[in-house]
C-alpha cells in the first residue's frame with residue numbers, strides 16, 4: 016500500500032513564498048504597502064487538476080458512495096467498449112461487483128477489528144429511554160398496518176430503522192475485463208494515474224472524451240479505501256501481460272506506481288482488466304446499475320456483457336448475461352479535421368503551431384474540412400490586402416488571426432459530413448426496443464447528419480406504444496454517443512422536447528394514458544454535456560433540440576398512420592360482427608316476404624322475370640329455405656371482408672402471411688411476430704414447422720408471400736405451390752440457374768389437381784416502377800439501339816441494414832447477385848431484348864463485403880446491340896444509371912430525389928436535340944403486390960386466368976442467369992460466356 020500519505024483534503028494548500036517567509040520585517044509606509052502585497056500574494060494558491068476533481072468529485076458523477084459505485088462501473092464499461100470497438104473486435108465484457116464486508120476489508124488492509132467500549136461515543140448510540148420510545152412507535156405502526164390490511168387498504172412499508180450516524184461503510188471490488196486493444200506497457204501509469212490524460216481527445220466519436228473517468232475511480236478509491244488500482248493489459252500479438260498497481264499523487268497529479276511488471280501471456284490474451292476497491296452503496300443504486308446495463312445492452316446489441324454481483328449472502332448474488340444479438344458493429348468512426356465554423360481563436364493558434372504546412376493557402380486547405388483550394392483563395396481575398404496565399408502561416412500577427420477567426424464565424428461553409436460518426440442504426444434501435452419493451456407498436460427514425468457550431472451530429476429516435484413493464488405516460492430513454500443517460504433527466508433536451516414540444520394528441524396518442532416509450536440517441540464528435548458527469552445534454556442548442564423534435568415527430572407520424580390502420584381494422588371487425596349479427600333477422604325477413612309472394616295466387620300477366628319465378632318456385636318447394644339465405648349472406652360477408660383485408664394488406668405493402676423456418680430461434684420468431692403485428696395489428700402469426708403445416712392446411716389462405724433467406728426460398732415456394740397456394744416469392748429467384756431450372760420443372764410437373772394452377776410470382780419491383788414502364792415506351796422513339804450503359808455505384812457496407820442478414824453475405828456471388836438482379840431486371844425491362852453473351856472482369860476490394868464486390872461486364876443483346884454493365888457494391892458516391900443511345904434519340908434513367916421524394920429522373924433526348932425530363936417517384940412494392948392480389952382474385956374465379964407476365968418466376972430466374980454468366984466469365988478472366996436460356 017502507498018505510504019506517501021497524501022490525501023485530497025490534506026494536499027490542497029500549497030503556499031506561495033511570502034515576504035514574511037523570507038524573514039524581512041515590515042518598515043514605514045512603503046513597507047506596510049509591501050506587506051499588503053505580500054499578504055495578497057500569500058492568498059494565491061494553485062491546485063492540480065487531480066486536487067480540483069477530488070474536491071469537486073460530484074461534477075464527475077461521484078456525489079455519494081452509491082452514485083460513485085454506479086459511475087465507477089459505468090466509466091470502466093465505457094472504456095472497455097471504446098477499446099474493443101477501436102480495433103473492430105466484437106466486445107466481450109465481464110463486470111464483477113464484489114461486496115466486501117467491513118471485517119474482510121479491515122483484514123485486507125491489516126487493521127484489527129475492535130469491539131466498542133464507550134458506546135455513548137458513537138453517533139448511533141440510543142439511550143434506554145429513546146429505545147423504549149422507538150419500540151413503542153414501531154408497535155403502533157404495526158397495529159395500524161394490520162388494521163389497514165384487514166380493511167383492504169394500502170399497506171405502507173415500515174420506515175427503515177435508522178440510526179443517527181452514517182453507519183458502517185460498504186466496500187466493493189469492481190472489476191471490468193474486456194477483449195479490446197489493451198494499453199502500451201509504458202503508457203499505463205499515465206493513462207490511469209494522471210488526471211486529464213487520454214487517447215480520445217481527437218475529433219472522432221467515442222464514449223470517453225475528457226481523460227478523467229478511470230482516474231476519478233482511482234481518486235475515489237484513494238479517498239474512500241486508500242487502496243490502489245490494479246491493471247492487467249495486453250495488446251494484440253504481445254507475448255506478455257503488463258501488470259500495474261498504482262495510485263495517484265493527487266497533489267502533483269502524477270501516477271504513483273507500486274508495481275509495474277511484465278508477466279507471461281500464455282493464452283495470447285488481449286484486452287484490459289481493471290480492478291478498483293471503493294466504498295459504495297449497492298442497496299441505493301442497485302436498480303440504476305441494472306438499468307444502465309440493460310439500456311447499454313439495448314443500444315449495443317453486438318456486445319456481450321456478463322454482469323455479476325457477489326456477496327457473502329448467497330441470496331443477494333446476481334449473474335446476468337446480456338447476450339449478443341448481432342455480430343455486426345456500427346462502422347468505426349473516422350478521425351476528422353476541424354470545421355471552420357467550430358474553431359475558436361485559441362484553437363486556430365494551436366493548429367498554426369502544430370501544422371506542417373508552410374503558407375496560409377495550404378494551411379486553410381489542409382487543416383480544416385470543407386475548404387477547397389479555390390475556396391481558400393476566395394477566403395484569403397476576403398481577409399484583406401495584408402493577407403496573401405503564399406504568406407508564411409507562422410508569421411501571422413495576433414490581429415490577423417482575429418481577422419481569420421471573424422471570417423470563419425461569418426462565412427458560409429458546407430456542413431461537415433457524418434462519416435466521423437457511428438450511430439447505433441435504426442434497425443438495431445428498433446430491435447432493441449422490441450426486445451426490451453415488447454410493445455404493441457413501434458416507429459423509428461434516423462436523421463441525416465446535421466450540424467451545430469460546426470460539429471456534426473445524428474439523432475436517432477424511436478417511439479413505442481404499449482408493452483411489458485411500461486408505465487402509463489412517457490417513459491424516456493436517453494442515449495448520448497451510445498451511452499445511456501440515467502440521471503438529471505429534467506433539464507435534458509430529450510426530456511424537455513418530449514414533454515413540451517410534441518403535441519401527442521394530434522398523433523392520436525394519449526400522453527397520460529398510453530404507455531409511451533420515447534428513445535432518443537444522439538451521436539456527435541462533441542456532445543454538449545452539461546458538466547463532466549456526462550449525465551444530460553442541455554436544451555440550449557437550437558439545432559439539437561429541433562433535430563430531436565423533428566425525429567420524434569417523424570416517429571409520431573408513422574405511429575399515427577399505424578394507429579389509424581389499427582382503428583380501421585377494428586372497425587372492419589366490428590362491421591363484420593354487426594353484419595353477421597343481423598344475418599338471421601335479414602334471412603328471416605327475406606324468407607317471410609318471399610313466402611308471402613309465393614303464396615299469392617298467380618297473376619294474370621307474369622309480373623316477374625324468369626329467374627325470379629324460378630326462385631319463387633324453389634321457395635314453394637322448400638328447395639330454398641331461410642338457411643339458404645343465411646348461408647349466402649354469411650358467405651357474402653366473408654367474401655367482402657376477405658377482399659377488404661387483401662386490399663388493406665396491399666395498401667400497407669405487407670406480406671399476406673408471415674412465417675419462419677423451424678430452426679430460427681423462438682426469440683427471433685417472436686420478435687418477427689411483434690414486428691408484423693406492429694404493421695398489421697390483426698395479423699395472426701405462426702412459426703416453426705407446425706405453423707407452416709397450419710398455413711398450408713388453411714383453406715382460407717389463398718396467397719402466400721415467401722420472404723426468406725435466399726438460400727431457402729425456392730424449396731419453400733415449391734412446398735406452398737404444392738399445397739395449392741399462390742406464391743409471391745422475394746428476389747433473387749434462386750441461388751443459381753440450375754436451382755431455378757430444377758424448380759421450374761418440378762412446378763411444371765404438378766398434376767392439375769387444383770381448380771386452378773397456382774401462380775408462382777416473383778417480387779421484382781423494377782418491372783413495375785413507372786420510370787421503367789414509361790421509359791420502355793420511349794424506347795420506340797430512339798430508332799436503332801447503338802449502345803447501352805448501366806452504371807451502378809451502390810452503398811452497401813456494414814452500416815447498411817441489409818448487411819446485417821448473414822444469408823446475404825453468405826450468398827455465392829455476394830451482393831453482386833443479391834442486389835444485381837434488380838439492375839438486370841431494369842435493363843431487360845428497358846431494352847426489351849434478352850442478353851445473349853457476356854464477358855466480365857470482377858474484383859474483391861472491400862474485404863468486409865463478400866467476394867466479388869466489383870464487376871465490369873461487356874454484354875451483347877440478342878438484337879446485336881452491345882453495352883457495359885459496371886457495378887461497384889460499395890462506392891463513396893452512389894449513382895445508379897441506365898442509358899440507351901439510339902440512332903434517333905437517347906433514353907436515360909437515373910436514380911435521384913425530387914421535392915424530397917426518392918425515385919428516378921427519366922431523360923429523353925430526341926433527334927432535334929430536345930430534352931424531356933420527367934421524375935417518377937418510387938412505387939415501392941405496391942404495384943407488384945397489387946398485380947399479385949388481382950391475379951389471385953381472378954384465378955379464383957377463372958381457372959384459365961393468365962397471370963401478369965412481369966411477375967413471372969421465370970423472369971426472375973432470367974435475371975439470375977445473366978448475373979451467373981457474368982460471374983462465370985469473370986472467373987475465367989473475361990472469357991465470353993453464353994447466358995443460359997430459361
Ligand SMILES: Nc1ncnc2c1ncn2[C@@H]1O[C@H](COP(=O)(O)OP(=O)(O)OP(=O)(O)O)[C@@H](O)[C@H]1O
Pocket residue numbers: 090094095098193195196197198206207212213214215222223224225226227228229230286287288
Ligand atoms: N479498458 C481499457 N482498454 C484500453 N485502454 C484503456 C482502457 N481504459 C482506459 N484506457 C485508456 O486510458 C485513457 C484514460 O481513460 P479515462 O477513463 O480516464 O478517460 P477517457 O475514457 O479518455 O475519457 P472520459 O473521462 O471522458 O471517460 C483512455 O483514453 C484510454 O486510452
